[in-house]
Amino acid sequence: MELFEHYLAKKNKHMKNIINFLLFVIVCFAAHFIMNVNGFFIIPEIARVILGCPPPVYLINIALVVYAFSAITIKLCSIAYHKEFVYDFNDLGYCSGFFFFYSLSGALAINFMPVAIIGLIVHLLNLIHYTLSTNYTTTELIID
Numbered sequence: 001m002e003l004f005e006h007y008l009a010k011k012n013k014h015m016k017n018i019i020n021f022l023l024f025v026i027v028c029f030a031a032h033f034i035m036n037v038n039g040f041f042i043i044p045e046i047a048r049v050i051l052g053c054p055p056p057v058y059l060i061n062i063a064l065v066v067y068a069f070s071a072i073t074i075k076l077c078s079i080a081y082h083k084e085f086v087y088d089f090n091d092l093g094y095c096s097g098f099f100f101f102y103s104l105s106g107a108l109a110i111n112f113m114p115v116a117i118i119g120l121i122v123h124l125l126n127l128i129h130y131t132l133s134t135n136y137t138t139t140e141l142i143i144d
Contacts (some may be wrong), residue, residue, distance in 0.1 A: 017130050021123050024092050028116050031099040035112055039103035054104040063112070064098055068118045075125035091126065092096050095119035103143035 040054050071091065078085075098115045102108040 014130070014134075017055050017127060020087075020092055021127070022090060023089075024095060024119055024123055027092065027096050027099065028119070030113060031103070031108060031115075034103060035109045037103070037108075039100070039108075040106065045125045047050075048064075055101060057102070057107045057111070059106060060098065060101050060107075064111075064114065066117065067094055070121075071118075071122045072113040072125065075122065075129060079125070079129050079132060082132075085126075085130045087130075092121065095122075 018080075040048065043051070071094070077083075095115060095118070099108065102111045102115065
């Protein structure tokens with residue numbers, strides 16, 4: 001019975017991982033569709049007054065580089081130290097946020113590919129970590 005419960009939990013994590021990746025692809029398609037639209041001018045006038053001007057592109061670029069290095073480092077360390085895979089939607093939210101801020105700044109057309117590539121790398125590292133994590137737990141289950 002324990003093996004069956006372990007299988008169901010593993011399948012549930014696998015489906016969440018696939019759904020996370022598919023949502024990332026949908027967000028990329030949506031961002032590509034609105035690539036040439038300046039998101040700042042879509043917002044109503046009163047919201048623009050409250051929010052102020054959008055952040056400069058160079059600050060978003062710095063945040064993207066910091067996010068990329070930290071996310072990739074954390075994923076690689078988790079893989080190297082055989083840590084258990086923990087599922088979350090954080091990476092999807094960060095990539096969506098970068099698409100949103102680049103759209104507000106009017107620079108999504110220029111910066112679409114770096115965000116998409118970094119998001120793809122992070123999601124593929126998630127998939128690799130999940131696959132290796134399930135192999136470790138299956139091996140430990142068989143040995144016990």
